[in-house]
Amino acid sequence: MKIVICYFSGTGNTQKIADCFVNCMTDSGHDVQSFSIDGLTLQKKLPTELTDAIIKCDLFGIGYPVYAFNAPPIVLAFARKLPHLLKQRKRTFIFNSSGEPLKLNNISSLKLCQYLRIRHFEVTNEYHYCMPYNIMFRHSDEMALKMWQTAQQLIPLDAEEILQGQKHLLERVKFGGIIAGTMRCEQWGGKLNGKLYSVSDNCVKCGKCVKDCPTHNIRITQKGKFRFGGKCLMCMRCAHFCPQNAIRIGLFNSWKVNGPYTFIEPKTEEEQQHYNKLLTKAYEKYFAAAEQRINDDK
Numbered sequence: 001m002k003i004v005i006c007y008f009s010g011t012g013n014t015q016k017i018a019d020c021f022v023n024c025m026t027d028s029g030h031d032v033q034s035f036s037i038d039g040l041t042l043q044k045k046l047p048t049e050l051t052d053a054i055i056k057c058d059l060f061g062i063g064y065p066v067y068a069f070n071a072p073p074i075v076l077a078f079a080r081k082l083p084h085l086l087k088q089r090k091r092t093f094i095f096n097s098s099g100e101p102l103k104l105n106n107i108s109s110l111k112l113c114q115y116l117r118i119r120h121f122e123v124t125n126e127y128h129y130c131m132p133y134n135i136m137f138r139h140s141d142e143m144a145l146k147m148w149q150t151a152q153q154l155i156p157l158d159a160e161e162i163l164q165g166q167k168h169l170l171e172r173v174k175f176g177g178i179i180a181g182t183m184r185c186e187q188w189g190g191k192l193n194g195k196l197y198s199v200s201d202n203c204v205k206c207g208k209c210v211k212d213c214p215t216h217n218i219r220i221t222q223k224g225k226f227r228f229g230g231k232c233l234m235c236m237r238c239a240h241f242c243p244q245n246a247i248r249i250g251l252f253n254s255w256k257v258n259g260p261y262t263f264i265e266p267k268t269e270e271e272q273q274h275y276n277k278l279l280t281k282a283y284e285k286y287f288a289a290a291e292q293r294i295n296d297d298k
């Protein structure tokens, strides 16, 4: 089977999940191609090579991080550029990652599904994985590792389910469309807040943030001043990966999470503490359900 997976990942969590799907499906003998959608929506049309691959594939996958109970605007813009498949019906699966395991996150794909449906992509499977927060607070290394290990055990089962043609859709909450629609104001807020980003004296002008921004929203003037434009997605990539922790994220600076997660066993007591005391029950429920699914399969 020919499979195409497209994804957006601000800070790497969703990319890890996409790579895991690629490996599982390749190991099952399928021909899998994956594409990051970074930068693709800045052009008028998607590259012909990608459009052709999508038209010809038997199964299409799309992945994203949840932003304010929605798919990021770059993912919606990408979906709007997908080809209309006319007579074909393309079997499609969706996967997303989010910092908390709330059921409310299940509404994040509503708008995306609408765009896909219009273009004859038929969403038959959808999966959510809890991964560490890249904004608001830093999960402990222990918790981040546990989330990633759980996802690594679930993805092979989910990939198999998709390949076997078994449907799996997420349960929506009541009034999901209204809630998701209201929360999409975050996208405008993000653009406005993006203009308030600034850089501290710690900056060593390495240029990493400029090079990595998926919307080319950051520029350094000839006088060495930083300019943040109006295309910010609030993806956190610049602030998360800045080696000097020099980027201030406007009004949300106290929520900044700087420095990549290592996803390795924590070595110190302090690293082992789970800083998040919020939603403890929801995380417990998420891990218990995952364990049950993994054990059921044994």
Ligand SMILES: Cc1cc2nc3c(=O)[nH]c(=O)nc-3n(C[C@H](O)[C@H](O)[C@H](O)COP(=O)(O)O)c2cc1C
Binding pocket: 008, 009, 010, 011, 012, 013, 014, 015, 064, 065, 066, 067, 068, 069, 070, 097, 098, 099, 100, 101, 102, 105, 131, 132, 133, 134, 135, 233, 234, 235, 236
């Ligand atoms: C602007 C923004 C909004 C977010 N909103 C949510 C949310 O509504 N629910 C949630 O559980 N996590 C939310 N998160 C957390 C991310 O979805 C989570 O950390 C995700 O795994 C990041 O994936 P990435 O590394 O692929 O970008 C948000 C993150 C950002 C940057």
Ligand code: SF4
Binding pocket: 199, 202, 203, 204, 205, 206, 207, 208, 209, 210, 241, 242, 243, 244, 245, 246, 247
């Ligand atoms: S990544 Fe950090 S240190 Fe490098 S140019 Fe950007 S703000 Fe400066």
Ligand code: SF4
Binding pocket: 194, 212, 213, 214, 215, 216, 217, 218, 228, 231, 232, 233, 234, 235, 236, 237, 238, 239
């Ligand atoms: S400015 Fe930073 S947060 Fe905004 S889109 Fe670019 S990398 Fe992402």
